[in-house]
Amino acid sequence: xxxxxxxxxxxxxxxxxxxxxxxxxxxxxxxxxxxxxxxxxxxxxxxxxxxxxxxxxxxxxxxxxxxxxxxxxxxxxxxxxxxxxxxxxxxxxxxxxxxxxxxxxxxxxxxxxxxxxxxxxxxx
Amino acid sequence: xxxxxxxxxxxxxxxxxxxxxxxxxxxxxxxxxxxxxxxxxxxxxxxxxxxxxxxxxxxxxxxxxxxxxxxxxxxxxxxxxxxxxxxxxxxxxxxxxxxxxxxxxxxxxxxxxxxxxxxxxxxxxxxxxxxxxxxxxxxxxxxxxxxxxxxxxxxxxxxxxxxxxxxxxxxxxxxxxxxxxxxxxxxxxxxxxxxxxxxxxxxxxxxxxxxxxxxxxxxxxxxxxxxxxxxxxxxxxxxxxxxxxxxxxxxxxxxxxxxxxxxxxxxxxxxxxxxxxxx
Numbered sequence: 204x205x206x207x208x209x210x211x212x213x214x215x216x217x218x219x220x221x222x223x224x225x226x227x228x229x230x231x232x233x234x235x236x237x238x239x240x241x242x243x244x245x246x247x248x249x250x251x252x253x254x255x256x257x258x259x260x261x262x263x264x265x266x267x268x269x270x271x272x273x274x275x276x277x278x279x280x281x282x283x284x285x286x287x288x289x290x291x292x293x294x295x296x297x298x299x300x301x302x303x304x305x306x307x308x309x310x311x312x313x314x315x316x317x318x319x320x321x322x323x324x325x326x327x
Numbered sequence: 328x329x330x331x332x333x334x335x336x337x338x339x340x341x342x343x344x345x346x347x348x349x350x351x352x353x354x355x356x357x358x359x360x361x362x363x364x365x366x367x368x369x370x371x372x373x374x375x376x377x378x379x380x381x382x383x384x385x386x387x388x389x390x391x392x393x394x395x396x397x398x399x400x401x402x403x404x405x406x407x408x409x410x411x412x413x414x415x416x417x418x419x420x421x422x423x424x425x426x427x428x429x430x431x432x433x434x435x436x437x438x439x440x441x442x443x444x445x446x447x448x449x450x451x452x453x454x455x456x457x458x459x460x461x462x463x464x465x466x467x468x469x470x471x472x473x474x475x476x477x478x479x480x481x482x483x484x485x486x487x488x489x490x491x492x493x494x495x496x497x498x499x500x501x502x503x504x505x506x507x508x509x510x511x512x513x514x515x516x517x518x519x520x521x522x523x524x525x526x527x528x529x530x531x532x533x534x535x536x537x538x539x540x541x542x543x544x545x546x547x548x549x550x551x552x553x554x555x556x557x558x559x560x561x562x563x564x565x566x567x568x569x570x571x572x573x574x575x576x577x578x579x580x581x582x583x584x585x586x587x588x589x590x591x592x593x594x595x596x597x598x599x600x601x602x603x604x605x606x
Binding site: 295 | 359362363365366368390394486487490491492494495496498499503504507
């Protein structure tokens, strides 16, 4: 099952790279440059899945996760964190905040697609 | 990619990891480094070679090396055989007298991901069933290559390696981070030992196994050699045990000693016992 992925990252390069990888495999992609813009995007239309950076201006990834959980509870979209924060403690913080899976940058297409499949989104 | 670029990039890899990349593996540079080129905004491998020749390219050189030396092996590779094993191990546990070990062989184990995946699975089964937790599980990994065995024994994996096949919760539970690498936890490593072994040699000293994983090895052999190895593997397998081959491999037409087990492609049992179970 594919679906709509909201890529939340303040790096235009990462957004472009993720978009390229995801669209090639049948996902529809939207982008937000920080957690605040991502919340706004979720209010407009909930995506099926969020690919979420951690360190961003305005509202960071953990802040976004908590707000998303508060607003949508168990009906929230699946969230895969995608960040350079690769320390074990940082990963645990992401999971604690509600992330379903975790990609450590740098990543490649194989890793990204596998992580998406783990949260129920197999590529087309 | 110019020949000079090929030499530059592969020399860096050799210097940092010892890994040799042959000229006929140029495609590997193209495919594996494509994401790195994209991220760095570089148009070609030639541009990457130029960037690496410039100062402050240390991190980039290391990332490139890890991308090119990541072994084809991965944790829980292909997924389905491990789900089959998850159902099989409790059956074998109940069939064995208390106090004996379940013996599992990861033949051609490379850098150890298969052996450690099986050990992680055994831990998960033990956590779900206290009865299974009392069962000793011994996992032997063998390979013909000493260098990969050294890596397997260390149980230390790169960020790229642990992201392949492992759910993140399994990663943080079964590994401990050491700087940018991840080391398998002692209780998982304790079930595994690694030995140098040629599959074409005399295997009798290994004894018998309840489960044998020999995946993506037979594809490198000609038909007579493949038949000989399958015969030797059948000799090492308990009558009610299971042999797991790679998804693209088959034991069919290689003699009658092994027969497919129902329910999963690529899983074989000793013929007489499998027939008895079907009856």
